[in-house]
Amino acid sequence: MTHAAAGFRHVSVQELTAYEGQEVTLKGWLYNKRGSKHLQFLMVRDGTGLVQCVVAADSVDVDAWRIAEEATQESALIVTGKIVADERQAGGVELVVSTLKLVGESVEYPITPKEHGIDFLMSHRHLWLRSRLPWAILRIRNRLIVAIHTFFQDRGFLQMDAPILTGNAVEGTSSLFELDYFDEKAYLTQSGQLYGEAMAMAFGRIYTFGPTFRAEKSKTRRHLTEFWMIEPEMAFFDLDMTLDLAEDLLVYMIGDVLAHCKEELAMLERDLAPLERVRKPFPRISYTEAVELLCSNETVDMLSVRIQALEEENAALAEELAANRKRYGQAKKSERRRLDAREIVIHRRTGEIAEALQNLPAWKASARSFKWGSDFGGSDETVLTWHFDRPIMVHRYPAAVKAFYMKRDPDDVRLAMALDVLAPEGYGEIIGGGERATDLVFLEEQIAAHQLPKEAFEWYLDLRRFGSVPHAGFGLGLERMLTWIAGIDHVRETIPFPRLMGRIAP
RNA sequence: UCCUCGGUAGCUCAAUGGUAGAGCAUGCGGCUGUUAACCGCAGGGUUGUAGGUUCGAGUCCUACCCGGGGAGCCA
CATH class of the missing domain: 2.40.50.140 (Nucleic acid-binding proteins)
Incomplete structure (x- = not known):
């Protein structure tokens, strides 16, 4: 209009x-x-x-x-x-x-149309929102939200709001924000999933779309303490159906953004090829196959090639910088400006290279020595996705590294019917989920084994007492998804006012 | 909590242990089609904080504070 x-x-x-x-x-x-x-x-x-x-x-x-x-x-x-x-x-x-x-009028606006550091920009986030890149990113965020609702509504899913204040800690309290609730302990939600399961038993197929809070003391480019998660939950769904749904959802979201956000993606200088490659089918590999790939010579070779390429680039940049500095003395003013600008670019890139060269050997060692039974670290996920040109779906993880409510693999009880979707280009895990356990006795055992307070889960166990059915679901992190689509390097730029460890204002 | 890099003008960054500079922003002047316009001039500094070494510290040492990246953990 x-x-x-x-x-x-x-x-x-x-x-x-x-x-x-x-x-x-x-x-x-x-x-x-x-x-x-x-x-x-x-x-x-x-x-x-x-x-x-x-x-x-x-x-x-x-x-x-x-x-x-x-x-x-x-x-x-x-x-x-x-x-x-x-x-x-x-x-x-x-x-x-x-x-x-x-x-x-506007007197001495602090964000000039030149370079700024991230600390300065984050402290002026309320003004930074007016700049071009935040504008482009947050417009894509809006489009993604529209696409998600359209996708689920078209497929007969009911949108539901899970509570944000919760009384029970689902998976340990170390990652929960605790608060006082009329002299009782309460927590900010870290997942709406259990409530989603109750709603799925009432409405068939539902999805939540709401804020989620994690108190993990993480300071990495993948973490926010407050982020938005989409959690579909489906009655009468098994793991394969859920993999199909996750695949369809991602293809739809990417297609919708490509169709509606050309200008924004261009402003972000996003390479569209990796997004255009996001078509069905995605590679589906089991956890066990992923471990084999991670430990393989193929992975070692790939990382060695990357390290060598970075070292060569680094040497070339150092050479150019030295040559430019030599020229600087005799240079005219306009050329000096060009050299100054180039020096900033070289500076930034060599910083990135130094960081990568510092990380890659450790990542290589981590991949090489990975033992079956552990969960993948951030670097392992990144290394895995470098082997593929589109998102990969990893399924059937060791039960020990997954939540208590996961259904076991009937063919191998060590495994949980879990699924993770890893984004390409090193963007890591964007979806986590799986098939839920249906058996009352099994769940009671798991709650005991995880030393969780059984009273708090009685309502959840009722879902198994009264017409328990196979069901499954997953959580999609909106900011991680958007970080990947926008091709930027940190989740903090994908939400208007990011909440990070050590930063609560503005 | 640990590892690692950093903190110099409003902003982004320079500066062998020896007189703290540049670009942008701001102010003034010039230019009738600019594309982060350009050209000239000017103002602008407790070099994160507190100690120490030294004839002399932005630079070296110690402690602390703040920030970036990573590990663990996770979407």
Whole structure:
């Protein structure tokens, strides 16, 4: 729906091409400005996009010209003018200004259109949200949410909200945020799954979509203390049906984003090829096969090749840097700027390489010495996915590393009917789940073996006492999924206000 | 909790133990089509904190604080 159709009194940047030749009014903020004595180019953003507004001194009144000259970054503006085609512009049009009003001034906006460090940006997250990359990422997040609801609703799933405050700790309290609930202990939820199982017995197929909290003291690019999880749960589903569903869901989500977020992905400079390769079928390998692959000579060779390539790149960059510095003395000012800019790029890349070269030998050792029966570490998952060109589905894990409610493999009782989906390009686990145990006595034994308080699980055990059926489900981490799709290197940029260990504001 | 890297101007970064600099941002001046515009000038510093070594410390040592990355744990 256009702004006009929605009853708004001004148009959005997004729909400007439809107004070519007409006079329109835009309301937004000054993103950047370039100018000369009689001409100012205002880059104006309104939340839907960016457009260049051209102000000529001789075609606006004195007040408007002064505003154009004096407006600083992020000043709020109302701009009226004619939309004209211009090939040089990203959107194909620009606005030739006839009147200009200042709504709110902006003094010394801290985020300049240059380089900033992550600490500074995170401390100014409330303003950083206005920049291009957060804009692109959070627009894709919105599209993913729409796609997820559409996918499940089209397949007859009922969306349900699981409680956020819970009384029982499902898997140990070390990873739970504890709080006082009228003199009782309560926790912020770390999964809606048990409640989802109850709802699946009532509605057949359901999914939750809500916040999840983990108090793990993790400071890595894959962790948030507050993140959003989608957890489908299906009555009368076995492991294979669940693998099919997870595969269909991922293919649908990627396809939907590719269809609707071309501009955003381009802004992120995302290589689309790995996303376009996400088609059925995904490789399905058992945990045991994954362990064999991890310990294989093939893995050692692959990592050696990677290490060597990085060392060569590092040497080449060091050489270039030395050559540039030698040239710097005689260089003209404009060339010095180029050299400065190049030095920043080299600096950043050598930092990445140093980090990788520090990690890779340890990752290689970890993979080589991996023993059947342990759970995969972050590096093991990354190394595994480097062998494939699309997401991989790993199934049938050792029961010991999975939760108490997992169904055992009837062909091998050491195994749980669990599934993990690992994203390609080293993005790691995005889905975890499996088939749930149906047998009351087995579950009671597991609760005892895990030293969990049985009273707290009586309601859950009722689901087995009254018409227990095969059922299964999984959890999809929205931020990890989005990190992969956007091709960025940290989950913190995929949620408007990330909650991380050591950072609770803004 | 452990390992590792870092903390210098508002921001991003330089600076053999020897006079703390550059780009951007800001202010002033110039330029009629700029694309992170460009050109000139100017202001801007308790080098994270506290000690120590030294004729002399941004640089070396010790402790602490803060941040990045990783391990464990996990979506």
